[in-house]
Amino acid sequence: MNYILESIAILLAGFCLVRIAGKKTVAEMSGIEIITLLAIASTISHAISEKGLIKTIVVLCTFVAFLILIQFLTVKFTIMKKIFIGKETPVIQNGKIISNNLKKLRLTVDQLEARLRENGITSISDVKDASFEVTGQLGYELMQHAKPVTIGDLEKILDEKIQKYSNK
Numbered sequence: 001m002n003y004i005l006e007s008i009a010i011l012l013a014g015f016c017l018v019r020i021a022g023k024k025t026v027a028e029m030s031g032i033e034i035i036t037l038l039a040i041a042s043t044i045s046h047a048i049s050e051k052g053l054i055k056t057i058v059v060l061c062t063f064v065a066f067l068i069l070i071q072f073l074t075v076k077f078t079i080m081k082k083i084f085i086g087k088e089t090p091v092i093q094n095g096k097i098i099s100n101n102l103k104k105l106r107l108t109v110d111q112l113e114a115r116l117r118e119n120g121i122t123s124i125s126d127v128k129d130a131s132f133e134v135t136g137q138l139g140y141e142l143m144q145h146a147k148p149v150t151i152g153d154l155e156k157i158l159d160e161k162i163q164k165y166s167n168k
Contacts, residue, residue, distance in 0.1 A: 105132060
């Protein structure tokens with residue numbers, strides 16, 4: 001029973017470290033998912049050297065059960081989602097950089113600009129709002145003048161022009 005509590009303690013400690021490490025280190029998985037995978041890999045390597053098969057299987061099952069429990073709780077309770085998954089961090093609002101949030105993320109303006117360029121955005125002033133999502137991805141909304149023209153926009157303009165010339 002003690003090793004079950006130890007395995008949960010290891011998961012919680014690892015989770016805290018990933019949260020401290022920041023969003024830019026997280027790709028597509030949540031912190032608890034990454035830690036669970038690392039814990040599983042570590043436990044398996046120790047099991048091979050110690051040959052504690054039953055104990056290892058119980059610990060691995062505990063890791064997965066704990067992960068599933070956390071995932072269930074984050075869906076059910078908003079506070080659990082904030083604690084274990086986190087929330088997005090806004091970095092641009094109305095075309096202006098939020099410097100304090102960049103500092104919290106340990107990002108420079110140059111790094112933010114690089115992330116914007118990866119998305120085909122050349123100027124911060126073209127961005128209405130931008131946030132680093134919990135996955136570490138940069139989400140953004142462009143200013144009206146910087147949005148690309150869609151087929152719907154073109155059809156609307158053409159319809160207006162056609163109606164204008166047909167009424168003459």
